[in-house]
Amino acid sequence: DAGVIQSPRHEVTEMGQEVTLRCKPISGHDYLFWYRQTMMRGLELLIYFNNNVPIDDSGMPEDRFSAKMPNASFSTLKIQPSEPRDSAVYFCASSFSPGAGVAFGSGTRLTVV
Amino acid sequence: EDKVVQSPLSLVVHEGDTVTLNCSYEVTNFRSLLWYKQEKKAPTFLFMLTSSGIEKKSGRLSSILDKKELSSILNITATQTGDSAIYLCAVGENNAGNMLTFGGGTRLMVKP
Numbered sequence: 018d019a020g021v022i023q024s025p026r027h028e029v030t031e032m033g034q035e036v037t038l039r040c041k042p043i044s045g046h047d048y049l050f051w052y053r054q055t056m057m058r059g060l061e062l063l064i065y066f067n068n069n070v071p072i073d074d075s076g077m078p079e080d081r082f083s084a085k086m087p088n089a090s091f092s093t094l095k096i097q098p099s100e101p102r103d104s105a106v107y108f109c110a111s112s113f114s115p116g117a118g119v120a121f122g123s124g125t126r127l128t129v130v
Numbered sequence: 131e132d133k134v135v136q137s138p139l140s141l142v143v144h145e146g147d148t149v150t151l152n153c154s155y156e157v158t159n160f161r162s163l164l165w166y167k168q169e170k171k172a173p174t175f176l177f178m179l180t181s182s183g184i185e186k187k188s189g190r191l192s193s194i195l196d197k198k199e200l201s202s203i204l205n206i207t208a209t210q211t212g213d214s215a216i217y218l219c220a221v222g223e224n225n226a227g228n229m230l231t232f233g234g235g236t237r238l239m240v241k242p
Contacts, residue, residue: 050230060173060218060232108172119164119220119230121172 021122023109029128035097038125040109041090050119051084051094052108060108066092099129133157134221134233142239147209151236153219154201163202164230165193166218173218176204209240 022041030036042049050065064074066086074084081100086092096103109122137152155163162180166173177186179195179202186193190209195202206213216237220230 052232059234062230062232120175123172 021109021111021120023107023122023125025125026123027126027128029130030099032100032129033098034129035095036099036103036127036129038094038107038109038127040092040094040122042092042109042111043113043120044090046111046113046120047089048112048119049086049092050108050110050112051092052110052121053105054108054124055105063094096127099127101129104128133231134219136217136219136233136236138236139234140237140239142241143209144241145210147240148205148207149209149238151204151206151217151219151238152201153204153233154199155219155221155231155233156200157221157223157231159224160197160200160221161224162222163195164220164222165202165204166220168216168218168235169214176217206238209238211240211242214238214240 021043024039028036047068051063052060053063054060061076063076064084065072069086069089082096084094104127106124106126108124110119112119134155141149143149162178164178165176167176177193179193182195182197190207193202193204204217216235218235219233222230
């Protein structure tokens with residue numbers, strides 16, 4: 018298995034632009050997570066899905082952030098409009114059952130200028 | 131409030147030293163505690179602990195959970211420069227699906 022696949026690896030965009038981050042979880046994993054990592058706040062959970070359904074989005078910072086999971090093999094995290102303070106590394110992760118270790122993707126490094 | 135707290139925040143040691151990293155947690159319905167190592171990329175899984183007092187070992191790394199003290203330690207013996215990384219502790223709760231709450235991490239630097 019190729020693991021959790023994220024794209025793009027790096028994204029540089031101007032303030033106000035829309036940004037879409039993509040994730041393909043490991044096949045068979047029912048849980049999908051989006052995390053954001055910054056130096057100041059560490060690793061924060063933004064939202065997670067179970068069987069494609071969003072379960073907890075309380076970590077989503079603002080209405081500018083939205084996430085979808087149209088099927089079991091694909092999820093997106095969208096920021097519209099983007100702001101410089103959104104600059105961070107965004108990780109997608111997946112897991113197949115409660116209690117199992119979570120596998121992380123390589124992350125997307127987002128820079129908003 | 132901080133649910134998962136790691137200490138120290140950072141640590142600098144020399145090759146061959148032994149280090150102990152700490153993680154304490156405060157959750158209502160504990161299920162598991164996990165340790166991850168993060169170098170320049172994504173965190174990689176090290177251990178998952180669910181039972182108190184049972185040590186898990188992998189080479190020079192070992193970890194144990196103390197449910198009474200609501201804490202866990204990660205030991206690294208005979209450290210090497212390749213052990214330099216951020217070590218993350220995360221706690222999973224029974225009422226939160228598979229959601230993990232991460233601590234802030236301990237940044238370990240091993241000097242030659």
